[in-house]
Amino acid sequence: MKVRRIAVAGFQHETNTFAPGRTGFDAFEMADSWPPLLRGAAVIGETRGMNLPVAGAIAEAERRGGIEIVPILWCAAEPGGVVTDAAFDRISGEIIDGLRRAGPLDGLCLDLHGAMVTESHEDGEGALLGIVRAALGTALPVAVSLDLHANLSQALVSRADVITIYRSYPHLDMAETGARAMAALLDRLDGVVRHAAFRQAPFLVPLHAQSTDDGPCRALYRLLEDLPKAAGEYAELAMGFTAADIADCGPSVLAYGATPARASAMAEAVLARLCASESGFDTTLVPPRQAVRQAMHSRAPGPVVLADVQDNPGAGGTSDTTGLLQALIDEGAQGALLGVLCDPELARQAHGAGTGAVLTGRIGAAAGLPGTQPVAGRFRVLALSDGRIAYGGAMYGGGVASLGPSCLLAFEGPGAGIRVVVSSVRIQCLDRALFTHFGADPAAARIVCVKSTLHFRADFAPLASAVIYVDAPGAFPCRLEGLRYRRLRPGVRLGPGGRAQGSS
Ligand SMILES: [Zn+2]
Structure with a gap:
């Protein structure tokens, strides 16, 4: 049997056009919830076993046999503002160069998001497929896997031979969707139109x-x-x-x-x-103080999870707004745990001061989102970390989070009873490991506040007595x-x- 040569590449971004700032090449280069930008054989080696479409597509090809995978490039950036032309041109250019150098190909499997907006293209994936077609022609079969949050266009549908889309939110089936894309591509190569x-x-x-x-x-x-x-x-x-x-x-x-x-x-x-x-x-959202009061009055076993849905970094939020934190303080909440609040300067101060030290200063609003205010307070440093945290939940288990220098702080004085995980990199709070790594057990807390819109449900809903979606400010308005x-x-x-x- 002739060995089929199939190229794989990935370029994922979910663009929040209302978020401040731009998403540049460096955001794709760095590791966050997912690996850093990968080239060549690293696309296979560094994603193996992960719940990622590219990993699922490669595993499916290996399972079938008779396929030579030609790995080109894979990258993703944390959701955020519009992707710069420089980043889009550089990454799409590298993908095209890689495909041209790959020699004869039987097909191409692409791991894309479907909601990328660039400075020049409001349909980033449609534009990318246009570039692929212009370089390689229309004869090469191309399969694309997309996120459930794709804003799909007719242009993308027309330019791809087959498209598959995640079917679960939280996205537990990313690898499975990649496998489906590979299977659909192989069907296409077998003559199924x-x-x-x-x-x-x-x-x-x-x-x-x-x-x-x-x-x-x-x-x-x-x-x-x-x-x-x-x-x-x-x-x-x-x-x-x-x-x-x-x-x-x-x-x-x-x-x-x-x-x-x-x-x-x-x-x-x-x-x-x-x-x-x-x-x-x-679509109910509950005002922050009302949500905190409901949580405080809960007598059911297990914590009440308050989802800070509009400050989800996984949707372009700055992950540093303080509306929900202020409500916890104002209501005198006890046994409250909040994460992950991105405040690089406070994390730096905590690392400088050391475990057990008490800092006096401000927390939050580090990114300068209009209308957000930092909260003044005294914070005891309970734990420090370099921020490399192994995920344990169903969605990202097997992967590693990169929070950068990070810590667990406990408020003293006003806000006593509240602990906060502080990071240097925006990471969505969708896995208990982001707390337990610092010695804080969310199952033992009375209130757990997560900066996440819905992905948190996979790992936190099973331990929660209730989940409340909170109407606190953020760069991801719901x-x-x-x-x-x-x-x-x-x-x-x-x-x-x-x-x-x-x-x-
Ligand atoms: Zn999604």
Whole structure:
């Protein structure tokens, strides 16, 4: 049997166009929740066993046999502001150079996000595929895996042969989705040709209402499995990333059928169910002090988890706002644990002072997000770390977080009873290890505050007596009607049951 040569590459970014600052090449180069930029054989060696699409795609090829993987480049940056042209051009240029140098290829498998916006392209992935096609032609079969939060475009659908999308939020199936992309690519090489149908939904859905564990998304993703389909046919649903002021923002459905009519019928069925589910999305957010009071009055066993959904660094938040922290102080909360607050200067001071020392100063608002204030206080240094923390939860288990110099601080005086994990790098609080590494056990806390929108659920919901989504300030607004969108396609409504921009 002829050995097939398949190139793999990855370039992931979820761009929050409302977030301050730009995302440059250095953000892709550095390790954060995921590995640093990888080239050549390191793409295979440094991702093996991880819950990453590229790892799943490679594992699937190895499982099948008869395939030579040609690893090109893989990189991802923590979600944040618009990607600079310099970063996009450099990374896409390296991918193209690598593909050209690779020699004859039978196919290409790409690990992308689907919500990248650059200074010049509001559809970053569509632009990347355009560059790939211009360099390598339209004959090379290309499979793409995308995040559930992709803001999918017709351009990307047209330029890729096949696309697969995560089906769980929290994203427990990233490697599985990469494996599906590889399998779909191999089907394509075996001569299976499928027709695509693409539909966009008429309303946006805030991310805290997108859990696939309950509510409408649970039923919608089950429908993808249950939909009548022939071998090789499948449908995908992207829930979209709301903090993107672009025409393609929002949920979309993609179906691949043996005929155009079958693809359309599948896409229409999923879209119809999504639209029929509109009133079922629970978008409730609770004001911070009310949320803290509810948590303090809870008598159920296990901590109450307060999700600081709008300051999630995994969606472009600065991970340093203090609205929820101030509410804990104002209400006199006891047994409260908060993470991960990014304040490099405070982490530096803690490392300088040493364990047991008491610092007097300010915490938070380090990034200067307008409207955020630091909190003054006295903080005892309970633990210090270089910030290399092995994840243990289902989503990132097997990987390593890189928080940079970091520490656990306990408030003294006003705020006594509150402990905070402070980092030098923005990392989403989605794994208990981000607390337990410092000797703080979230299971033993009364209140656990996480800077995360929904991914925290995989590791924290099992120990929580209740979860409350909190309406504290941040760079990832979940109240969509307050956002100043300018570039959405006409008529799309700002949330389930919401109004379209410009209408009254
Ligand atoms: Zn996502």
